[in-house]
Amino acid sequence: MTAPLPDLAHDLLAERRRMKRRLSAWRALAVLLALGGLFALGGWRPGTAGLGGHLVRLSVEGVISDDRRLTEAIAAAARDPSVRGMILSIDSPGGTVAGGEGLHAALGRFREAKPLVAVMRGTAASAGYMIAMPAQRVFARESTLTGSIGVILQSFEVSELMRSLGVRADMLTSGILKGEPNFFRPLSPAGREALEGVLRNMHDQFVGLVATGRGMTPEQVAPLADGRIYTGRQALDLKLIDAIGGEPEARAWLAAEHGIAETAPVRDLDPRGTAERVLGISVRALVKSVVSEWLVIDGVRAVWQLPR
Template identity: 85%
Template sequence: MTGFPQPDLAHDLLADRRRMKRRLSVWRALAVLLALGGLLLLGGWRLGPAGLGGHLVRLSVEGTISDNRELTEAIAAAARDPLVRGMILSIDSPGGSVAGGEGLHDALASFRNDKPLVAVMRGTAASAGYMIAMPAGRIFARDSTLTGSIGVILQSFEVSELMRSLGVQAEMITSGALKGQPNPFRPLSPAGRAALEGVLGDMHAQFVAMVAAGRRMTPEQVAPLADGRVYTGRQALELKLVDAIGGEPEARAWLAAEHEIPAATPVRDLDPRGTAERVLGFSLRALVKSVVSEWLAIDGVRAVWQLPG
């Protein structure tokens, strides 16, 4: 029996070896984690946000533009996000309310103060749909894109003759001669028309100023182009209302060349809509508000292009 470890001694030696192996495993795991952390840190310093998963955001503006607080807040959040390297603004819209276009224009201008913004016009980017492209550092359009329509419009209807033939008369009590104009139940007075034309003229001047600033032109240069007509993408390029013919691939190439954002950078859609709106494809509340304001109130002054009907 001599020369052989006693049973208790052999058990102790085995336990010590197991403890040493566990300690070595812990230290090895810590060394691996430290090495990975160092690589990530070095990659972040060398590549900036892209080294930490940086991406572009794509904002698709489609259909009628209305005042949208959730959207402007989402744009502001993207501007603050260190992982967002820039934005592709994809437009297919005939326009919308003047206030809605102005709010979106200002939110995008604020984004562009911090990060690159490029606009891509698709089928239609007219009126307020053109307005929101003005803050972009570069604007691309298709040859056949319908754009421009720099102007504002207020529509109402007047059915006093129809009501008279039906023997119906509408009574209206107002605090002033211009309150309640336009009104579908009585003709627009000369004073009312002059007042509304003044409102539209001021809004139109604001629109022209946005275009002049965005396109690096003077208001005098923009004015002859701002009579409400639409242009094709090719015409708009000749008039310097857009910068180039192309789509999203050309926009990605421009971001790579001018802002060193690789063409392979991932793109994530910016969508602040709620679940119901995403399912339906539109907001019922915005639709009702648009219809009411279009036909019944001064709030319906819009920057929208529409086919004559």
């Protein structure tokens, strides 16, 4: 007697179920590996919101320029209910006045919503000092270079070189001050007076930001705002910072004053692309700063420069 044929439909259904179970197991393993990788890299941590939220760390390094993505990221952090506060970590000699002003304003809006503490590292001078002013508490190392409260505009002119080469530049302008400063001729007395007026106005704005941030009057800040730099120890004596310390001291202060545990997780706030993070600076921003902002009137800067 011939044996009955196997029930092919039943076997196919059983095999299909086994394949689905295997696929589900592999998917679960992939998710667990991805979460473990994020945890190991110090990124997102599961259950953060349920454990009381987290801090964000904004590291400002190198030359400060106007950065819309950064100000938008700060605004988003202020709206995020899982963000408890911010540690502003600064290592910058300064940058453009407009860039410092924009970052100062964004940080000021963050402080209105959540705690903000600043930590000055190697250098926090000029615009690098300006952006610390919205912080509720400012820490620096004893050897930190800070201060340099002031603005600078520098240009160069090559009229003597052009004359020696037999080259002359002609320029038509709609007004006598439209072409000041100019590479091709010396600065005129009227041009110098106009530019000095711009610098005085921006300097007064800078002094006002420092006075507001440090709880001082402009008259108290003015003698300190002659462009000189200070060590962290000197800045503490002059009340330009609040305390000597680094991030551990900043976290201890947040714990004592705002109840944010010193063990609370910290995420870095960095809106830059991969190439910018690898290079440490945006090539586009660097070119824009050198060509457009550092050589013409739009490039009045609040930056500390090493003497030559």
